[in-house]
Amino acid sequence: MAMEESPQVTRRATRSYSASNTAIESTNPPESYKPTINDLGFRQQPLRLEDLLSSFPGRRSQILELLRLLGPLNSPMFPILVYGGPSTGKTSVTLQVFRHLNRPFIYSSCITCYSPRILFESILNQLLFHRKDSGHSYSSVKRCERPSDFVNYLREALENVITNLKGNSGKVSSKMSGRPDGTMVYLVFDNLERVRDWDKSSTILPFLFNLNDILKMPEVGLIFISNTSPDTYYLNIGYVEPIPLYFPDYTEDDLRHIFMANQTNSRLYASFLDVVLRPFCRVTRQVDELAAAFSSLFKKYSEPLSDKEVAPNEEMKRRLFSHIRPHIASALNETFQVRSQPLLKADTNQETKKTNSSRMPGIREDFDKIDFHMSTSAKYLLISAFLASRNPATLDASLFDSTGVSDSRKRKRKASEKSMDQKEMAEQELLMKGPGTFPLERLLAIFQCITSLAEDSLDEEESHELTVEGGSRGLMSDVLLQLSSLCNANFIIKGGSCPLEGSTRYRTAVSEDLALKVARSLKFPLSKYLYRR
């Protein structure tokens, strides 16, 4: 993880990906390529130890310990559990260590293998040198769903591979032919914590942890990589735990080394890091998040400079610092949405942007304006949904009466005097419950009320000729269509149906800030209609 882009380069999603990434693809069409035993190695020039250590700053002791636990050539090993927070270099270090050792290994990630069957079949495919292609309609080499079948196939396949490797180790020139060294085969299971999510019957985790005992093959090494510490894998059947190997988060100094690598103007970047690294480290120490934030900030930092190659002196540093300071404060509060900013709107980031926006619509409201397009009626619908889930249903009548607004104010005054405790309790309850649910009818009633109100106010004022509002009938048209599109955009969540009424209930995830912003863009007096306890 030395360079910002190295995870993408070195981390292999699947073996076929790596195979096609090396020289093979350019020379022959993928169909004619048959994986061989050579593919169990890393298929790149083995790294020297010094290069390995220097490419992972701050990971020296972990690399050395991993090497020690793997041991010299052909020596059996105990299962290892590599763990540490996200983006601490667990996977990259493990894979690069195998590149350094040039030993055969099988990599499978429990993110891409999201069910037992896919996990088992991907391992078997790699071991049996099988590649999915159109010739056999992308089927796997063996169909196996149960752990029992898997163990039988796995044992068979491993025995084949190991005899193959043993035959090969006799030859002297094994290094020249690019063949992997040794007769040990290592199985690497990445992202083990995901298994807890997809393994509903919770049989796979005990199985994987006991795989070493079940197989009883000294030529097989198991390496598990996990985000969470071993104590979170509590199994009620117990197991002899794998040897833990902890990857701590990078310290500030390590981060400095990491970010200094591969910079064209290192002096300038160093002065930049002096300014930004400390405040950002208080929020997060994850390399991937920091890298995203820094890349745009550095552009801003070096903006005043005409010559990007110049080495800054003290006076210039000060000038640059005063230039960047306001940006740091704002960037700190946006650390995690940098990817959806227009700066990075390049096509490379489109899918991340999509996932961001679909996941948390209520989170991204911090811009001055709403950064998405919405029809007026959709905005009104959103506001009415917000009102419906915030206000208690019993108060609708009084709130949307012509006199209702003042009514609610009176009520508030009365209540606040007396029982502070009760109020506090109610507040807590509200926080805990989150937004309430509402049926479709209520939403539509509120929608009609506020649209008619808005038109009334417009008529009275007669100030602007707003063309958007084309009469209540125009706004009411295809409101159900709007509703479904709001549901799809995750602004409104379709909940379960009410057991008594049997109709679907809705809820909105929109935060108050966003609702206020939408209301402001419509010049709608939202705060008047919000019931405050």
Added chain:
Amino acid sequence: MGREKEKEKPSEKALNLLRSRLSDPNFIFRSLSDSPDSNYSKLKFLISTSVTEACNNSILLLGPRGSGKVACLKLQSHNASKYIRIHILCFLILYCLRLLMQIRLNGLLHSDDNCALKEIARQLCMEHQLLFSKVASFDDNSQFMIAMLRECGLAHKTIIFVLDEFDFFAQGKQRLLYSLLDAMQSVNSQAVVIGVSCRLDVDQLLEKRVRSRFSHRKLLFLSPSKEDTERFMEHILSLPMDSSLPHNYAAEFNGRLKKILSDERFKELIDTYLSFNFTIGHLVRFLFQAVSYMDLNAGFLSLGNFKAALSSNQRQPKLECIRDCSVLELYMMVCMKRLEVKEQTSYNFCSVMTEYKSIHDSFQTSDYYAANVCLRAFEHLLQCQLINFIDNKGHNQSVEFRPVKLLISSAELHQGLKSYQQCPAILLKLMDR
């Protein structure tokens, strides 16, 4: 470093030897199985009587994980033929290799009855060079098994069924156990069922009809005594004098090892380790770690190796997690702790945020960030399991509103904050109140 050069090094060879010893259960448990009253000899006696007297038997091996139950069995099957050769009539010698066959099932893999019977049929077919049909039904397979049992009984062949993780077979309807034990009752067969489990109460899990057919023999595997452990470590770690290793090197290695083993500090170290992990399996793992820390240039084990292995085993994962947290995440946790102190039984992100805001309002901290940044920190806490959702329902509710709980005690949090270098003083103050 050329590989040829590496091969010449005696230290590397020694390391390889030690590592392969440690991962070879046969070697490990041979030293423990010598004494006449060991579980191993009891089991040997049981199996040999059922072979010679042509009777059925069943037994449970119980003990904590890693105490050598399966290894004992494995050793057994290796040596049984030898044992027969010595003690039983000569005419058996000719058959002794074919007289015993072992069928191994594992509860983790074959807890499903269908699957288990299929596996039995498969192993029987493999042994007798018969054609195995994948599509055979449960009935077919169980009939086949009973027929095979009868045939083997007639041929004076003993089948040993080893059921590892026996408690998994005791779930559900226990059809497999019933049909197996029932076949042994009625048919003139010759079989031994050996159940292996780490649950001591496993025979209480059996149904009545199964329990009545089960002989209530149990063998308990206990942790080895102190003397045994010492003997065992010496047996495992000392190098053989008559191997390809240079004689001088092996002698010096063993001499130094003896010195370490008799060292008081070492004994203390082993005691601390064994006080929380007391089985042979754990000890072997510990020795493996120590051996792999061995300095290849020096070529000898040192006390430091064992110390390093111990310290890597004595981790406090929660404190490590706290050390990995950012300052903002510490704030979130302290807020939750404060809510707990205020006797607010359940809280979610929103209520934590109000607390966070109130702290900021009253103390004017420098670390005040927007809600989305805090939410991200909150999610990180969830990811490293310092906090957890209280219930699994409400999946369509977004993260902010789902109630959570803190998974560390306030003492742990306090300790974590103290050992955190850049921890703001205000947090410690808030915790003390």
